[in-house]
Amino acid sequence: MGETLLAPRATHVRGAEFKKRLLQSLKWYPYILVNLIILLIFSVSAWVFMLYLSVHRWDLLGERKFIWFANFSRLANDRIFGIALKNTLQYLLLYTPALSVFSLLIAILMNGAFKGTKILRSAYFLPNVTSIAVLAMIFWRLLSPRPDGPINYLIGLVGIPPQDWLVSVVLALPSLVGVAVWQEFGYFMVIWLAGLQGVPSELYDAASVDGASGWRTHWYITIPLLRPTAAFVLIITTMHALQVFGSIFVMTGGGPVYATTTLVYYLYSQAFNFGKMGYSSAISIVLFAMILAVSIVQGKVLKFDVGLY
């Protein structure tokens, strides 16, 4: 980025000089006005209001009642909140490694002889630009528990007995992860490819002189040099995992028996199915703390220097 953020530039400016700077500044503020307003409404005031709500009991219609930290102490004893937390972490631990490793693998294969195969790249990217609502409608059918359901039929061809997928307590969450990996690997493959193409080819030549070959070169050269890309991929996938919602809403509705209730789904249902705005805000704050932790790591590792998408 070139310049240091938050440089203590304004410390020595006083009086007339400050006035001059302010006058100079004035013509720039209109340019950032809309960004500031949106920031104020949708971020700053939303966060402040959320903090306020989290220490109240409120069902949207009745009186708001200040209850200190009762919402949070209730969270500690809420069995379903515990399940939601566990499910969110489980989703994260399945999704992030599976997605990062799989997309890297495909990127390495694509980076070799098939760099020019744009048509493959487009095919991989297609699910990623399709709405999760659409994908969920399709996969709800494909993952049908019937023995002659599409996926069950296909695994039957290699001798695996039919599974219950989305209606199974054990398999529902991994099924959602599977759909998400299928949807998003093309996106992350493109990011890995961009990283791979930044690795200078002389390094490979040098490695081959030293007798390294095949996967060893990848292990010792490609992967270490991809560390910045890896940091980016890990953080973005983690953020995605913490916020998964659409696939759950359309395919499982949080079930069966809370097996796919994640934090976002739980706070959604507490607020909009049961009207517990305060309690839901307390859950939001837990989620926010998790996202904040990731953002701080992101800020540290990436120095706000990569896409913030």
Next chain:
Amino acid sequence: MSVEGTVRSRLHADYVGVTWPRWLTVARNALVLALLVLLAVTTIAPFVIMLVVSVQRNMVAIIFPLPIDPRGFSLDNFTTLFRQTKVLRWLLNSMYVTSVGTCSTVLTSSLAAYAFARGEFIGKNVIFVLLMAILMVPESARIVPIYIILSRLGLVNTYWALIGPWFASAFGTFLLRQYYLGIPRDYDDAALIDGAGTFRIYWSVLLPQLGPALATLTIIRFMAQWNEFLYPMIVTSKADMRTLTVGLGTVVRAGGPDAGLTMAGAAMGFIPTFIIFMIGQRYIIQGVALSGLKG
């Protein structure tokens, strides 16, 4: 295109300097290609199945092998969908909301990015960091307060609410700022000597040079807003105000007695994004690669 290009381009084993017999290299590449093509089949097949089933009459469930009956071909599912749901209205809503949102994002991002790249003003760095830090945390953690704020303002079930957060973009501001920083200041200075003001430099000198970046931002934001699910669902409750994805996800939903009808709904959601993707895929993929590149 691909197969010839494949053979001609440098084989990977050559690239890393391994001396393998030629036939082994070719065999290995054939194997890799087969794997990659198989993977492409798995990403495309679900959409093909969706389209095939959507034009079949009386398909209760999707089973394999797919019982395709040429005599069962009909567009009944689509006509039923149009008659029984507000899918056309949702489509128009999505088009309206996404167009306005995308255009304003491109405009506000290019303005703000210009100020952050070229301007000198008090609080510049603090505001920039704030913008990046706060706006990048997406809506899901703060839907409850946003919903309440919007409902107090009487904005639930309005286009204002649907477009609101899309008027500005931290991502867009960041992306375009990078591009501005890449344009030499000599251009600004030359224009300044010619008597151009700050806005004039933005509008006539710098903006025309941002062409590809603007295209990338436009298409990425369009796709993102079109596909968004949680936020538009929260801020609308009337069927008339739903966007396409939310309408499909809440009204048509995944289940239901007729697979053909659901797949017709899915196809309605799929076709618009597919068309846009086909037109603008170069910019989408370029933008994605760019967002991860600087790491």
